[in-house]
Amino acid sequence: MEALVLEPDLKLAIRDIELTEQLGPHDVRIKIHTVGICGSDVHYYQHGAIGPFVVDAPMVLGHEAAGTIEEVGCEVTHLKLGDRVCMEPGIPDPNSRATREGIYNLDPAVRFWATPPIHGVLRPSVVHPAAFTFKVPDSVSFGEAAMVEPLAVGMHAANKAKIKPGSVAVVIGAGTIGMVTALSALAGGCAQVIIADVVQPKLDLAATLGPIRPVNVKQENLSDVVMQLTDGWGADIVFECSGNERAIAGVFEPLCPGGCVVLVGMPGAPVALDIVAAQIKEARIETIFRYAHVYPRALALMGSGQLNLKPLITDRFGFKDSQQAFDFACNMPATSVKAQIEM
Numbered sequence: 001m002e003a004l005v006l007e008p009d010l011k012l013a014i015r016d017i018e019l020t021e022q023l024g025p026h027d028v029r030i031k032i033h034t035v036g037i038c039g040s041d042v043h044y045y046q047h048g049a050i051g052p053f054v055v056d057a058p059m060v061l062g063h064e065a066a067g068t069i070e071e072v073g074c075e076v077t078h079l080k081l082g083d084r085v086c087m088e089p090g091i092p093d094p095n096s097r098a099t100r101e102g103i104y105n106l107d108p109a110v111r112f113w114a115t116p117p118i119h120g121v122l123r124p125s126v127v128h129p130a131a132f133t134f135k136v137p138d139s140v141s142f143g144e145a146a147m148v149e150p151l152a153v154g155m156h157a158a159n160k161a162k163i164k165p166g167s168v169a170v171v172i173g174a175g176t177i178g179m180v181t182a183l184s185a186l187a188g189g190c191a192q193v194i195i196a197d198v199v200q201p202k203l204d205l206a207a208t209l210g211p212i213r214p215v216n217v218k219q220e221n222l223s224d225v226v227m228q229l230t231d232g233w234g235a236d237i238v239f240e241c242s243g244n245e246r247a248i249a250g251v252f253e254p255l256c257p258g259g260c261v262v263l264v265g266m267p268g269a270p271v272a273l274d275i276v277a278a279q280i281k282e283a284r285i286e287t288i289f290r291y292a293h294v295y296p297r298a299l300a301l302m303g304s305g306q307l308n309l310k311p312l313i314t315d316r317f318g319f320k321d322s323q324q325a326f327d328f329a330c331n332m333p334a335t336s337v338k339a340q341i342e343m
C-alpha cells in the first residue's frame with residue numbers, strides 16, 4: 001500500500017510498501033482519516049532514533065490517528081462497519097505481568113505505532129485490536145479524535161496528580177502536551193491553571209482555553225506570580241511539560257507545602273533535580289510514561305462539550321503533501337500547535 005515511509009538514511013517519501021496484516025477475530029480494519037504529526041515523528045525524521053529505538057529499516061510514520069471501521073473480526077461486538085473511531089497506538093501483551101498489574105503502558109513488550117520496528121499509520125488502512133479502538137461521539141471531528149492521543153498524556157498526568165476540586169495547578173511548557181495537560185487539569189477539577197512558556201503566541205492561545213493565566217518567563221518570575229495568586233502558599237500541583245533543564249531545576253519553587261510535581265516532559269539527557277527543595281515541602285513526585293486506559297474518559301469529556309481541542313489544531317495538510325507537512329513541523333511557527341495530515 002502507499003504509505004509515508006521514513007528510510008534508515010532519513011529520506012521521507014510516499015511509496016509503496018508491503019504490509020501484510022491479517023484480521024483476527026478480535027481485530028478491526030480501520031480506514032485512516034486523520035493523523036496528527038507528533039514531536040516523536042519529527043524526532044525520528046530529523047535524528048533517526050529516540051533513545052534505544054533506532055530506525056534501521058524502512059518505517060511508516062504516524063501514531064495519532066482517527067478513521068472509520070471498514071472490516072470487523074467475527075468476535076467483535078462493540079464496533080460495526082462505518083463507526084468513526086480513534087485508536088490507542090500502543091498494544092501490550094495481554095498476558096504480561098505489567099498488563100495484569102494494571103500498568104500495561106509499562107509492558108516492555110508493548111508494540112507502539114511508529115516506534116521501531118513497528119510501522120505507524122500514515123497509510124490508507126490498519127488492522128488493530130478492537131479493544132484498543134474507541135468509538136468517537138458524533139459531535140467530535142476526526143481531527144479532534146486524532147488529538148485524543150496527546151490528550152491522553154495530559155489526562156494520565158492529571159490522574160497521577162490526584163487533583164482535588166478547586167486545586168491550583170502550574171503547567172510549565174505551552175506546547176501541545178502543556179496545552180492538553182492544562183485542559184486535563186481543568187477538567188479534573190482545578191480552579192485555575194497558570195501556564196509558563198517563553199513563546200508569547202502560545203501563551204496567548206492558552207489564555208483563550210479557560211481560566212488559564214499565562215506567564216511569559218522572559219518577562220515575569222513564575223514563582224512570584226504563583227505566590228501572588230495563592231496568598232503566598234503556592235500551587236497544589238506543578239506539571240512539568242517542557243523537559244527543559246532549568247525549568248526542572250526550579251520545579252519545586254512555585255509548589256505549595258505537601259504539593260505534587262508531575263514530571264511529564266522528557267529531557268534529552270539526565271538533569272539535576274533539587275532533592276532538598278522537594279524535602280522541605282514534602283513534595284510528592286510523580287512521573288508518567290504515555291498513558292493507560294484513559295481514552296474512554298477523554299472521549300466522554302469531548303463528547304459532552306467540556307473539553308475542546310479544536311483551537312489546538314492549527315495546520316492541516318493533504319496526504320500527498322506529507323513531506324511538506326513534516327518539513328513544516330520541523331520549523332513550526334510560534335503560532336502553530338498541532339499539524340495534522342488528512343488522508
Ligand code: ZN
Pocket residue numbers: 038039040063064149150
Ligand atoms: Zn504523539
